Amino acid sequence: MAKPVRSIVITGNGTNCEREMAHACRLAGSDVTDIVHISELLCGEKKLDDYDFLNLPGGFLDGDDLGSAKAGANRILHAPVRGTKEKLFDQFDRFIRAGKLILGVCNGFQLQVKLGMLPGFDGDYRTQTATLSFNDSGRFEDRWVSLKVNPDSPCVFTRGLDGLYLPVRHGEGKFIPAGDGVCERLEKQGQIVVRYCTPDFREATMDYPLNPNGSVGAVAGICNETGRIFGLMPHPEAYLHRTNHPRWTREDLPEEGMGLALFRNAVEFLRRESL
Amino acid sequence: MPHRIEIGFKEGLRDALGEKIRRRIIEHLDLDVDTVRTVEVYTIDGDLAPEELEAAASGPLSDPVIQHYAVDRGLADRFDWLIEVGFRPGVTDNVGKTAREALALLFGRKTEDFPRVYTSRQYLLSGPLNRSDAERIASSLLANELIERYEIVDGASWNPAAGMTAHVPRVAGIDDPRVEEIDLDTDDATLLRISAERVLALTLEEMKILRDYLKDPAVLEARRRVGLGPAMTDAELECLAQTWSEHCKHKIFNAEIRYIDEQGDEKTVVSLFDTFIKGSTKEIRKRMGEKDWCLSVFSDNAGVIRFNDDHSLVFKVETHNSPSALDPYGGALTGIVGVNRDPFGTGRGARLIFNTDVFCFAPPGYDKPLPARILHPRRIYEGVREGVEHGGNKSGIPTVNGSLVFDDRFLGKPLVYCGTAGIMPAELGGEPTHTKEILPGDWIVMTGGRIGKDGIHGATFSSEELHEDSPVTAVQIGDPITQKKMTDFLLIARDRGLYRCITDNGAGGLSSSVGETARLAGGCELDLKKAPLKYPGLNPWEILISESQERMTLAVDPARIDAFLDLAKKMDTEATVLGRYTDSGKFHVLYSGKTVTFLDMDFLHEGLPRMNLTARWVPPGNPEPEIPEPADYGNALKKMLSRLNICSKESVVRQYDHEVQGGSVLKPLVGAADDGPGDAAVIRPLLDSFEGIVVAHGICPRYSDIDTYDMAACAIDEGVRNAVAVGASLDHLAGLDNFCWCDPVQSEKTPDGEYKLAQLVRANQALYDCTLVYGVPCISGKDSMKNDYLIGDVKISIPPTLLFSTIGKIEDVRKAVTMDAKRPGDLVYVLGETYPELGGSEWYALHNAVGNSVPKVNAPRARVLYEALHRAILDGRVASCHDCADGGLGVALAETAFAGALGMDVDLGLVPDRDVTRDDHLLFSETPSRFVATVSPENRQAFETALEGCAFGCIGAVRSDGILKVKGRSGGTLLEEDIGALKAAWQAPLHF
Structure with a gap:
């Protein structure tokens, strides 16, 4: 019998996409899907150890007041879990080392990068080597973008996919690596999973607004070396049904939205693997 | 000793904010500037060890990949002018608050024991600018002196080793609460002076009613028993002024009006609100009979209608005009965060599902001289836009519908309409959720933010025109994250049945939220000393009427109070028991056990007599223009498409998240290139269903220059038409009216008050006529009656404006067009x-x-x-x-x-x-x-x-x-x- 897949969607302190993220997990076949407030983790009522698929949704952690997800990352690194000697990050670390799956979207991706969980070179998940900064336009923008999927990436979420069409909704989405070395290494290890591209999904692009924020290398999302941790700025959970598509009243589209494939891949992967 | 940590971008990295400011300096101020760079400054008001400062700077406060920092020295170098802008004392500093929490966590300390952190921002300008240019940039672009201070440093005299002196905007409050007694047994002139000096906005007649109340022997005897004398306390006076304000009591809409038309025929209307607005809704509901889908109309903070068997919809639209005139960003942010609390505080409380916003501004390219205290329309435009962006986006609520309307007269006051809808289970624990109940003995609990001096006199202030002494404290800045944390908590508390009743703290603060809900029980006993304050130094009356944001007031069953407070603590939301609801018939307020207010509930709520007003309609008779047929129709059409009221609003729309929550069906921008002007929004509030909500609106103030009857009729028709255009049915469509008027009460200041009141009567008549025919009942609404500017000889009155918002159901969103x-x-x-x-x-x-x-x-x-x-x-x-x-x-x-x-x-x-x-x-x-x-x-x-x-x-x-x-x-x-x-x-x- 296939192993049940247990998904957790963390919310609280300004996160706001938890409901549609949980909906995506359920549509993808997750057997248990819990929206868990971070206070439930901090007071020890819930533990990451009881789940296989961790979702870090979009929003504005602490208002992004110190820079996107900065205060949120600070909390995970330094907040103690009541009744234990550990910090919340210790649970994250254990979760990662167990080979479980993590998906971060938008503010969740910003959180992963500011923690150092992504790109997570050499198994170091708490040293920051890249960032997501203010869009070149200097403004928050809501618009749909085309993404070219890297077929050579180890990312388990994008297996079998060539392109994605999803909305971005952010003011701080410009991907900047700490130096050229980081970019080369990401490239070499196939960790650049999705890039902003032309509408035919062929060419990665630096042209605004196709590349909505000026991301270096047109990077929209990256994974860790094992491909089990993935984060991206565009919102897969915002395109689960064709009526989410901005032009559904004028184009023939499949019933299911493109974003769901990422969640399906995650759930199927977890069902196959025995973790 | 305070410390400064300065954070800037590393060399060669793009500073998008600096670039944006540079563009604005060039485009708005017509000044030449080469570069603008920004530096974020955190001022920590306490002692930290050098290694702690280092850890703070390199940890949560900066991004090691792109930023560098300086501790207790200047980071800036190579600039011609440095302008540092920081908040004045007591102004909400959201970033400072977050920084304090983050640093406390970093050092394993409690937030309340950690020094306060204040933020400011430096703008480093390079270019051929002199000091007066820098002054102009600071005062007319970077800082709003009502809430911010700035400092200018000349690059030539800059010493980075010394940096700038730490400036701490600490509130120098002395904790010495006082209660003043005001003797109202005095002459009329003194009564009027008291009303004016205290920004009470009460008329002589109203002041006399207060005077007479204190002559009733029964009242005096009851007061004596609680230790009060025949003079009114400041808390009582302020509380009555809030409760009786135009803003809260809608005196004009409830007045008895003698209306005289152009033929000289007279009729009397007793309450426009009852006659036309409620009147139409009542008729429509009667007509619908068993199919009536209205659940709660005009009685709560927002209207409630049925969505399906299991869910109810809640909708409210508010205005936040006066605060937005003074501080566009803070005013609009507070507007959106404030209206979010209306559906949240309706019935048992609703989960918020969308925002709408409609702004009326003077044209951004306005190039005539500006009257005193008026900000340039472009600044209002940008500030309001950004305020609603932060309020909506950070609350995680999609902004799905809105518009921008332009007219020179909105220079006098911009109109900022913000709407919010919510959804709630139709029943919880077997009881309907759209009703409210409180039992005597229930605890009065306040949750969310703390109380400061911000927002004092908001309700009375908005009941006046914008004048020379309009109070600065009426301006405040919302904190969407504190509110989000609170609403996350309260939704769980709601589902667990931990409270009995919820309402929001808006205009009038506790005096209004507790005063209103106390009617459900029959009285209350409230101790202001228990209320958590942002800083010491508030007098009891200030605590009572402060409009500090992000607060809800709840009635909690004593059997549930421990569970309620435990959950609040766990979820990091402040919750404080302030007293109890009673059935004493008294609005009883204490401070540290000593009575500061003791008013009969009946007097507080029913003591205000109806106003008597006269309205006289004379059609304006404008000259009939003679416009030749255009020689070039193509050019004419292009000119029309470029009109501000017609052209694309994409640059604003894109900056609002219109898709969060995952149920977006029809977005504001539609078509082959996602840039066409959609007529209405459609969303699916329940992701596992195809049932949807249609949201639209109508607004056309220009027609008021001819006849407000037609202005209102056209606005209603437009609101209905837009909804129908995408697939809404008249069978399940509700309306919401927001009247923004110029003062319609005849006086020395308003010699044409009778005409303006006639305009109001006519608009209401149209609302009755049209909604009744369409079968579209109004379920809630609001009026804002004093949208005038009067300083010196300059008076600007807005064109009378009705915003008619519609919300309806579409059975299957896949049918939408x-x-x-x-x-x-x-x-x-x-x-x-x-x-x-x-x-x-x-x-x-x-x-x-x-x-x-x-x-x-x-x-x-x-x-x-x-x-x-x-x-x-x-x-x-x-x-x-x-x-x-x-x-x-x-x-x-x-x-x-x-x-x-x-x-x-x-x-x-x-x-x-x-x-x-x-x-x-x-x-x-x-x-x-x-x-x-x-x-x-x-x-x-x-x-x-x-x-x-x-x-x-x-x-x-x-x-x-x-x-x-x-x-x-x-x-x-x-x-x-x-x-x-x-x-x-x-x-x-x-x-x-």
């Missing part, structure tokens, strides 16, 4: 007849004229069309449908074409009309209740059958190339334009 032309070969229809109605139109406005032939709504005929169109949409016969409004048919045709990236061939000779003699009138008349629709040829017959009995004309077809070709009624080609050029004209004006 957008406005963009879909396929070449589809037939183009005009639905509804066109009359020569150009009075108040954009076409006349383009020629600086108003005229008199105002568009008239024929509601009974429109209703038949709307029902027929709805059937055709449900049957899938309609490929596109677009509301025909500002700019008339010409604009609607062009928008339909270019949104679909397709051309059109149309013949004006086939447009159904009545008495229209000229092609330009046919193209630009603004007759209401019309649509432009496209239909695929195979649906032609079914579509026309569905519309039988309605006026419509098939006027041409969609063509595959990008040419819009319009044939005139004499047979010749009137215009032939590339849709790309039309779209460019439409997109150009507000593309910034």
